[in-house]
Amino acid sequence: MSSAQQVLAAGPPVSVKGPWRPLGPRHLHGSDFTWAIAFVVPYAAVFLAFVVYPFGYALWMAGKPSLYAELIDDSSYLRSVVNTLLFVGLAVNLKMFLALVLSGFFMRRRRWIRALLAVFVLPWVLATVQSCISFHWMLIGEPGLVDRLLWEALGIDGPLWFNDRWLALGSNIVAYIWKWMPFWTVIFLAARMKIPRDLYDSAEIDGATGARRFIHVTFPVLANLYLLCTLLSTLWTVGDFTTVYLVSNGGPAGATEVLATIGFSYAFEGSNPTLGVAAVMSALPVLIPLVILLMRRLQTSEVRL
């Protein structure tokens, strides 16, 4: 679902209050009512057939308590939980923080920086599968581009990135950040551009420059948006299958599997579908509160700058 991250976040800088609360109910009559219903029916059908039914099906499949006992006994499941927490926690926060800092860099009015921005957003347009594969080959070891460059430039024997759990996890995180940081940078850049200039001018009169200006002016204005984006991104990254599957392939020996990939391997490689569904469904107690928090923030807070 990672590409969903791309644009959904385009929403946040806006007051989400308006659109979700129509101007007031109006009673539709006759053919208008029929047409309105007819317009809504296709989506209602999609929602019932492809959201409600699969979700209910998943709950039913994963309903047996014995499945969870089986999961807890499985050390590779517990490791995947730890990996998911590390992957999501580190990748999302690093990415968001770097995006926030870099959006400040791209605010500088220089022609070459403008041109650099066009190059910088390339990873976002590149297809996920292909860019993950490229990362895989870059880090494959001695013949890979990274180790080769380390040897040529510094005379260091590069490590075998996918033979060590922590290096492999780090590689996944780096590939993930490479792919998704540009998008969030653009979001923060758009938000920064909306901060009124006189806010900075008055801060300057009060003697705030550089880092202090960031701490006392920029960040408070962006904080709400930053939190919202981080929440959204966390939700989607929990379900990120492609990065882990195609960069480290869960290796070495399954040491970097996350919930999404281990659920897949239980279901399709271990031919135990119910266990696979139970594995991913075990994340629900964490995901549901996150979604509720997100919806409340979307509904109650003015995110407008």
Add this chain to the structure above:
Amino acid sequence: MSIAAPHPARRRRRLRRVITEAGSAMLGIVLLIWSLAPIYQMFLIALDPEEGEVEFDGNIWPPEPSLEGFRAVVTQEARYLEDFWHQFGNSLFIGLLTMFLTVLIASLASFAVSRMRLSRGSLLTNAALLTYAIPAAFLIVPYYRIMHSYGLTDSLWAVIAAHVTFAIPFAILMLQLYASFIPFELDDAARIDGASAVQVYRRIYLPLMVPALAVIAVYALLLAWNDYLYQAVLLAPRNSTVSVTQGLLFTDTDAPWNAMMAAAIIYVLPPTALLFVLRRYVVAGLTLADGER
């Protein structure tokens, strides 16, 4: 910073500026390398003349750049890529239909809820957001079973249905946001002139919403284009897509990687082209949704 000179303040300021400029130039170079390295790696492998071990000989520069890899893809001579154009066609079919259906279904629902003000309609658009409570990757097993019961085993339509399902909630959110900047007076005036609901949708709503529609079209295409999991699970190997072939073989060093990477480069072109064509609308859609009007 410890320069003691006649005009320390001015000096310090100048020094500071030089440091800032040097710093941002260095950051610029780092970002350039960071952004381009994986893309460079793709070309490095794709431009290699021979298939086999050569691509991974640890070259930093292609020793004898050649377009052999691209030729082998286009003529479908490369191993594993015998069906490249068929798979490319499948990817294109899935991508374009996901795009079309997302735009159609989402705009109809959004029109009924936000413009015709269907009472209780907002329940549906709110429920749509709940879709994102479960990451798509988590529902692959139920989907696999359900598509079977719908009679869509090994059907491109199964993949399209899955992509449309996960693209629509964002599309509706985006359309609702954008529509809130279009005055209702326009609709009302048309209604007084005797326009039907369908005519308002076609003649007023759709033309005014073009930027938002462009954003969701690009978004839906990228969603389908980026997917691996759903296409790999729901489609049979003989009827798969470009993503799946590449994803399945990615650890196989014996595959003809020059051709594989050439195929990857060809594959990333369509969405890039679409984004380029629609860039004006996409920028307008994103910034208008930002509340500037």
